[in-house]
Amino acid sequence: MDLDGALRELTGRDDAAFRDHQREAVEALVDRQRVLVVQRTGWGKSAVYFLATYLLREQGMGPTLLISPLLALMRNQIEAATRLGLRCMTVNSSSATTVDELADALNADSLDLILVSPERLANPEFAMKVMPMLEERPGMMVIDEVHCISDWGHDFRPDYRRIGRMIDEYGRAAAERVPILGCTATANSRVVDDVAEQLGAELTTFRGALGRSGLGLGVVNLPAQPERLVWLAERLESIPGSGIVYCLTIRDTLAVADWLQSRGIDVAAYSGATDADEREVLEKRLQSNDLKALVATSALGMGYDKPDLGFVIH
Structure with a gap:
């Protein structure tokens, strides 16, 4: 498998090159492993799951289910994925797309990436019409901002905790293992340990320095x-x-x-x-x-x- 060629094809750049651990993360996912990526903002976590999605779809897996917490972030990701040639759809509170339209697209196998909020997973209509189709022919599951599933995370959301419970069930009926990816740039050691426990055994973790040289931090004391x-x-x-x-x-x-x-x-x-x-x-x-x-x-x-x-x- 020529990962460098795939990266250049997806980015449209002849000089595209992997950052430290990006290639290894993609390879682990294509090998159907469970992966945790804790890397700084701007490192390229989305490139990992876009590229892995592309390669897994080439292998015949189902579409990637990307669980993302915020509408602004979803819009960013859809624009980026579309530039890379991936076919995307989302159903959320501001989307005109209906659950029935998403189900029709899944039935036609015309999607590579589905973006949903954790709250949407709990929606009865989504659970009844969409999840059975995904579980019958699963692809990779990506949990963005995965620190939200931890009680110790600064941005804990109850609906994210449900994801931790559904991971082991997702794709259980499939003949092949389903790759799982959790991504965050916001996690201390206690949060990482808690997230790793929920993502399950045999987890491969890629953790880098979270500091960024281009950031300056300051505090101004203004009580009123x-x-x-x-x-x-x-x-x-x-x-x-x-x-x-x-x-x-x-x-x-x-x-x-x-x-x-x-x-x-x-x-x-x-x-x-x-x-x-x-x-x-x-x-x-x-x-x-x-x-x-x-x-x-x-x-x-x-x-x-x-x-x-x-x-x-x-």
Whole structure:
């Protein structure tokens, strides 16, 4: 198997080369192993499962089931996978695709990658119509942001815990082993150990340094909200590039965005309450640096892919 050739074919670049452990992770998945990848943001975890999907589909396996936590992250992944020639479909709260349409596409074998949220897995209609088809002819299962299945993870979600329980059942009826991949850039040793236990025996782990030389971290002690608002208004324009200002609540995103707009700074509020079409428009504006910042809740979060993101303020 010419993995280098497959990588060049998928990326469209003659100079494409694997980073440390990427090739080994792909090979382990194609060998139907269970794999945990703990690598820094930007390392290329998505390239591992896109490439493994491509190769496993060539071998006749079913489509990859990618469990991803956030709509913004799903949109990033669909765009990237489509550029690599993979046929994708998602069913989520902002998607026009219905469960019946997804089932029809699976029946026609016209999909390589299915993206769902952990909450969608718990949906009775999805469980009844889609999961039996996936289990009859399974492909790889990918659990993105896998630290969410750990009680010790900073972003634990109850519906992710259900994934830990379903892993051993997935593909049990198939004649061949089903590869499982968990990915995260956010896990200390205790979280890694907990995740590894849930992913099961014979787990192959690829863990690298999570530090990034291009990041600078700083803390400004501003206990009162008025102080923080003044600091933002005075400093935001002088920070190079476009970025994200994170707030805890929807109400805060609206208040902070209104304040900054009143000071002539081009920002917009973004949260789970923002209309789905508007969210996509705002994400594209941030991607193209048409906004100074999105003032957002964690609805815009883990794994959001913008290579030239200038700053993140919490």
